[in-house]
Amino acid sequence: MTERKDDGNYGGPVTAVSAQLFKAALSRFASGVTVLTVRDELDDHGITVTAFASISLDPPLVLASVAHASYLHEVLLRQDLWTVSVLAAGQRSIATRFSETGRPSARLLLADLPHRRGSHTDALIIADGMVALECRTEQRVVAGDHTLLIGRVLDVAYVADRGAPLLHYTGQYTTPVNPPPAPPRTRTGDPWPA
Numbered sequence: 001m002t003e004r005k006d007d008g009n010y011g012g013p014v015t016a017v018s019a020q021l022f023k024a025a026l027s028r029f030a031s032g033v034t035v036l037t038v039r040d041e042l043d044d045h046g047i048t049v050t051a052f053a054s055i056s057l058d059p060p061l062v063l064a065s066v067a068h069a070s071y072l073h074e075v076l077l078r079q080d081l082w083t084v085s086v087l088a089a090g091q092r093s094i095a096t097r098f099s100e101t102g103r104p105s106a107r108l109l110l111a112d113l114p115h116r117r118g119s120h121t122d123a124l125i126i127a128d129g130m131v132a133l134e135c136r137t138e139q140r141v142v143a144g145d146h147t148l149l150i151g152r153v154l155d156v157a158y159v160a161d162r163g164a165p166l167l168h169y170t171g172q173y174t175t176p177v178n179p180p181p182a183p184p185r186t187r188t189g190d191p192w193p194a
C-alpha cells in the first residue's frame with residue numbers, strides 16, 4: 001500500500017478529478033448538518049458545516065472542516081472555544097440562515113429562536129437540535145483550501161431523546177424516512193447508553 005502525505009501538492013493524477021466531479025461524487029455521502037458558533041471580542045459568529053465528524057473517544061475529539069474563504073475561518077484561528085449544534089429535521093431554515101454570504105451576527109440570526117450561551121465557551125448553543133457540544137480547538141491542520149479543527153469536547157450541552165436529524169444529501173436537505181427511536185435512558189438518567 002502506498003501512502004500519500006498531504007503536503008498541499010495536489011499535482012499528478014488527482015488533478016483529473018474536476019471540482020464538478022468531486023462535488024457530484026461527494027454529494028452521495030449523506031451527512032448530518034451542524035452549525036458551529038464562536039464568540040470573539042466583537043460579536044457572535046456562526047457557520048453551517050456538514051464536514052463534521054467524531055474522531056476519538058479517549059480523549060473525546062471531534063473534527064470540523066472550515067474553508068479558508070469563510071469569514072469565520074479567521075475568527076477560528078484566534079478563538080479556540082466554539083460550540084457545534086447538530087440540527088434537527090425541522091431546522092433547515094437555520095442551516096440556510098447560517099450559510100448565507102454576508103449574514104449578520106449569530107446573535108441576530110438566533111434572536112427569534114431558542115438558544116443559550118455555553119458555560120465553557122460563551123458561544124451560542126442552538127436549542128431543539130439533536131445534540132450540542134462545547135469544544136476547544138486542540139489542533140489545526142491545513143488541508144487544501146480548508147482547515148481541520150480538531151476539538152476536544154468539553155461538555156455535552158444536551159442530547160435529544162426524540163426527533164429526527166436534518167440530513168444533507170445530493171446537495172439537498174432531507175430527513176430520514178424512518179428515524180429509529182432514541183435509545184432508552186440509562187439508570188443515571190443519561191439519554192444514551194453508558
Ligand SMILES: Cc1cc2nc3c(=O)[nH]c(=O)nc-3n(C[C@H](O)[C@H](O)[C@H](O)COP(=O)(O)O)c2cc1C
Pocket residue numbers: 047048049050051052065066067069070071072095098099100101102103168
Ligand atoms: C449544506 C451546507 C454545508 C456546508 N458545509 C460547510 C463546511 O463543512 N465547511 C465550510 O467551511 N463551509 C461549509 N458550507 C459553507 C458555509 O456555510 C457558508 O455558506 C460559506 O462559508 C459562505 O459564507 P461566508 O464566506 O460568509 O462564511 C456549507 C454550506 C451549506 C449550505
